């Protein structure tokens with residue numbers, strides 16, 4: 001399968017996501033990476049941006065990363081993906097998608113991909129998932145062809161509004177999504 005793999009600027013979860021990208025490659029899938037401009041341009045205490053890009057090229061075996069809106073636009077009409085994953089998906093990108101916005105490579109890829117009525121899998125990581133972004137989770141839960149990786153409250157005491165996907169459930173969520181099924185329970189303890 002050809003899988004689009006969007007990644008947003010939730011820097012602390014990028015390592016977990018890359019493990020799943022490796023797992024998908026080991027399963028024999030082709031991966032087309034799509035990176036948000038914030039992920040592409042920001043060095044943090046978690047990683048340097050250029051090291052993340054190098055690792056993605058190493059995993060996928062190709063330097064075909066989508067880095068701008070113009071390159072993301074053909075992903076629906078011209079380049080048909082079997083599925084699109086966004087892992088990690090930030091609160092920012094989740095909110096934009098819920099509102100129908102497409103002003104980044106990742107949100108443009110989502111808009112283009114959903115034209116084809118094929119699965120879109122979200123692995124959310126956001127400190128405001130249970131506050132400002134809760135309504136956007138609700139919106140996307142009822143949107144056609146959209147599936148969430150099960151998630152949990154990673155630190156209910158110090159980060160009471162935070163939810164983070166269990167990235168180890170990403171591949172099974174994709175398999176279920178390809179069958180039109182949700183991965184449940186959605187909220188893990």
Ligand SMILES: Cc1cc2nc3c(=O)[nH]c(=O)nc-3n(C[C@H](O)[C@H](O)[C@H](O)COP(=O)(O)O)c2cc1C
Nearest residue numbers: 008009010011036038044090091092093104125126
């Ligand atoms: C060190 C650091 C860590 C961050 N971690 C997260 C995160 O885990 N989840 C999140 O939603 N936003 C996080 N952000 C904020 C996003 O990077 C910011 O909202 C950005 O605009 C997201 O852009 P994107 O969705 O286009 O990738 C973090 C920012 C910084 C600087």
